[in-house]
Amino acid sequence: MNFAIVLQAVLSLLAGVGVFLVACKTMSTNLESVSSNKLKALFAGSSKNQLLGVGIGAAGTALIQSSGATTVMVIGFVNAGIMSLSQAAAVIYGANIGTTVTGQIVALGLFSSSTLSTTLIFSAFAGLGAVVSLFAKKDSLKRICGILAGFGMLFIGISMMSSAMEIFAADETVKSFIASISNPFLLLLLGLFLTALVQSSSVMTSIAIAMAVSGLITTGQGIYLIMGSNIGACVVALLAGLSGTKNAKRTALMPLIFNLFGALVFLGIEGILFLAFGENGTYASLFARLFPDLPQTQLAMFHTAFNLGKTLLFLPLTKALVALVKKLVPGKDRADEEAPHFYFVDENLLRTPAVAVGQVKNEILNMAKIALDNFVISCDIAATLDYSKEEDFRRSERELNFLNRELVVFIQKVADHNISEKDRRYLSSAYRTVADLERVGDYAENIIEYADELKKHGEHFSESAVREIKEVRDLVVCLSEHTVNAYKDGNKEEISIAEIFEEQVDELTDRMAENHVTRLDRGACTPNAGAQYLSLASDAERVADHFMNMANATKYFS
Numbered sequence: 001m002n003f004a005i006v007l008q009a010v011l012s013l014l015a016g017v018g019v020f021l022v023a024c025k026t027m028s029t030n031l032e033s034v035s036s037n038k039l040k041a042l043f044a045g046s047s048k049n050q051l052l053g054v055g056i057g058a059a060g061t062a063l064i065q066s067s068g069a070t071t072v073m074v075i076g077f078v079n080a081g082i083m084s085l086s087q088a089a090a091v092i093y094g095a096n097i098g099t100t101v102t103g104q105i106v107a108l109g110l111f112s113s114s115t116l117s118t119t120l121i122f123s124a125f126a127g128l129g130a131v132v133s134l135f136a137k138k139d140s141l142k143r144i145c146g147i148l149a150g151f152g153m154l155f156i157g158i159s160m161m162s163s164a165m166e167i168f169a170a171d172e173t174v175k176s177f178i179a180s181i182s183n184p185f186l187l188l189l190l191g192l193f194l195t196a197l198v199q200s201s202s203v204m205t206s207i208a209i210a211m212a213v214s215g216l217i218t219t220g221q222g223i224y225l226i227m228g229s230n231i232g233a234c235v236v237a238l239l240a241g242l243s244g245t246k247n248a249k250r251t252a253l254m255p256l257i258f259n260l261f262g263a264l265v266f267l268g269i270e271g272i273l274f275l276a277f278g279e280n281g282t283y284a285s286l287f288a289r290l291f292p293d294l295p296q297t298q299l300a301m302f303h304t305a306f307n308l309g310k311t312l313l314f315l316p317l318t319k320a321l322v323a324l325v326k327k328l329v330p331g332k333d334r335a336d337e338e339a340p341h342f343y344f345v346d347e348n349l350l351r352t353p354a355v356a357v358g359q360v361k362n363e364i365l366n367m368a369k370i371a372l373d374n375f376v377i378s379c380d381i382a383a384t385l386d387y388s389k390e391e392d393f394r395r396s397e398r399e400l401n402f403l404n405r406e407l408v409v410f411i412q413k414v415a416d417h418n419i420s421e422k423d424r425r426y427l428s429s430a431y432r433t434v435a436d437l438e439r440v441g442d443y444a445e446n447i448i449e450y451a452d453e454l455k456k457h458g459e460h461f462s463e464s465a466v467r468e469i470k471e472v473r474d475l476v477v478c479l480s481e482h483t484v485n486a487y488k489d490g491n492k493e494e495i496s497i498a499e500i501f502e503e504q505v506d507e508l509t510d511r512m513a514e515n516h517v518t519r520l521d522r523g524a525c526t527p528n529a530g531a532q533y534l535s536l537a538s539d540a541e542r543v544a545d546h547f548m549n550m551a552n553a554t555k556y557f558s
Contacts, residue, residue: 005167009167009168010164012164013161013164013165016161016163016164017198017203017207019157019160020154020157020158021157021203022153022157023151023153023156023157024154024200024202026146026147026149026153027147030143030144030150050090051090051315053089053090053091054093055094056090056091056094057070057074057090057094057095057097058095058097058098059098060073060098061096061097061098061101062101066099066200067098067233068199068233068236068237069351069352070091070098070352071092071095071240071255072240072348072351073348073351074088074092074095075237075240075241075252076346077346078245078248079244079247079251079348085247085251085254085322085325085326086318088254089254089258089314089318089321089322092251092254092255093258093310093315094311096255096258096259096307096311097307097308097311099201099307100300100303100304100307102206103202103205103209103299103300103303103304104300105154106158106205106206106209106210106300107297107299107300108122109158110162110209119155123153123155123156123159125155126150126151126152126156127152129146129147129149129150129151129152130145130149133145133149139420157206158206161206161207162210162213164210165207165210165211165216166214168214169214169216175216178221179217179218184224185267188224188225188231188263191204191224191225191227191229191232192228192229192231192232193228194207194232195228195229195233197232201229201233204225204226205229205299208222208225209295212296213295219287219288219295219298219299220282220284222295222299223283223287223299226299227263227267230263230307231256231263233255234255234256237252237254237255240348241253244346244348246329246331249329250322250329253325253328253329254321257321257324258310258314262309262313265310266283266310270282270283287299287301340398340399342363342403342406343362343363343366344359344363345362350413350414350417353414353417353418353419354419354423356410356414357414357419357427360407360410360430361487361488363403364407364430364434365488367400367403367407368483368550370396370441371400372476373396374393374397374440374441374445375444375447375473375543376477377389377390377393377396378444378447378451379469379473379540380473381447382447382454382532383469383470384466385451385455385460390448393448396441397444400438401438401441403434403438404435404441414427415428422557425556426557429556429557432549433549436547436550437550439542440547443539443540446539447539450535453528454528454532457526457528459526460529461525461529461533462525462529464519465512465515465516465519468515469536471508472508472509473540475501475544476540476547478501479501479502479505479544482494482495482498482501483550483551487553487554490557495552495554498548498551499551501544502544502545502547505540505541506541509537509538509541512534513534516530516533516534
């Protein structure tokens with residue numbers, strides 16, 4: 001084979017890999033946007049049912065076309081503390097099943113006949129999607145066209161990789177060299193290394209299938225390459241877990257253990273069958289008998305069987321897997337639990353923006369709870385001058401300041417991704433809501449300062465003033481409950497109820513001002529206490545206004 005032909009084959013292979021990766025990204029991005037609500041619902045909750053976790057992992061990976069992205073997303077959930085290690089393990093099992101869909105698509109694309117090939121038919125979807133998107137006006141239609149274009153590009157990439165393999169297969173020297181690589185462990189390491197290099201098991205699986213179809217490798221060699229590619233794909237998860245909590249690091253180890261141990265078990269089983277039945281006991285022989293003269297289907301079906309088999313093996317061993325990763329990464333999950341941190345969002349979730357948007361909402365809802373709790377504590381301290389919960393207040397105050405600063409940065413990062421118009425409207429309103437909740441925290445801090453001023457002068461509020469403070473506190477609590485319900489689901493009835501409570505707060509704070517004048521005339525309170533009381537009433541009214549802003553924000557995105 002001369003240099004020009006070799007260069008042509010190498011360039012064709014590189015071009016095919018590039019088009020394939022771009023196609024996967026295009027499909028993934030547009031699928032996420034089209035099905036963002038379903039994707040959020042899929043990953044927003046966690047379940048103790050392991051089979052459900054496996055299903056979520058498989059469906060999610062099939063949807064976003066990347067087991068690595070799913071695993072990184074799971075690490076993000078664990079890092080944020082909203083998914084346990086056992087739940088994460090089940091989703092990781094399912095992600096390995098979901099990634100086999102790509103292999104089946106590739107196998108389907110490599111069927112051909114004397115007149116028309118499936119590759120050519122499906123490749124035409126790239127042009128169809130691109131042309132229609134030029135004239136499409138609706139965002140949803142453009143997304144669907146993007147999916148079609150990505151699907152077509154997938155097969156163009158497959159075709160280019162297949163052409164490169166045919167060029168290599170035409171040279172006896174190359175075929176002889178590749179045929180000499182027959183050691184299963186060497187092939188497994190080769191698949192591992194190449195997958196770690198391109199960070200995509202889908203690419204390595206596709207190349208192996210294309211090589212088998214061209215006759216460059218045997219089905220047996222392809223099987224070991226695919227086993228290795230599953231292990232190599234864990235590099236993405238390992239890198240993602242480096243900067244996370246201890247539980248995030250433990251989660252990152254799970255796919256490595258799952259795939260490495262699974263490969264060793266499968267190799268061991270094949271070794272036993274080989275000793276018992278000779279060549280007829282190998283996986284290559286078994287799948288060749290099941291799917292004769294179809295090397296692409298043989299490898300695709302082995303890939304599916306391999307990942308299903310590993311899942312069935314590990315499901316009853318999940319507790320042991322969790323115990324093992326805890327031993328490998330010992331210690332408590334958070335070294336400094338007092339430090340402010342996110343509860344629901346994580347940088348790793350940016351790989352799946354639609355899910356990240358849902359977690360932003362959860363983080364804001366949690367921020368609302370922290371802000372309300374601080375308001376309640378501040379009112380109680382002002383009413384009783386009991387400072388026993390002041391440390392809790394200060395810790396929550398630091399948390400609110402952290403969230404106000406860092407959540408805005410995270411929201412901007414999510415907004416920079418390709419997301420649906422509805423999600424973009426939500427994020428636009430989220431900036432204001434975060435600011436509203438931070439202001440609630442500021443007013444709570446003001447109220448603590450009013451209590452400090454009373455304590456400094458040895459004063460306190462009168463009994464009637466204390467009753468009114470508790471009454472306005474309870475009204476704000478009721479208002480916030482309906483605000484949160486409205487924010488969760490965009491329920492207009494909840495907004496209407498919240499408006500009623502806001503009016504009651506306004507009426508009560510007006511009465512508080514009138515009653516203060518009466519008490520001052522009677523000498524029931526000092527001028528200093530009265531000044532602090534009026535400021536408290538005014539701040540409570542503003543707190544109610546900020547919670548009402550949160551409720552009204554739903555009008556812009558629901």
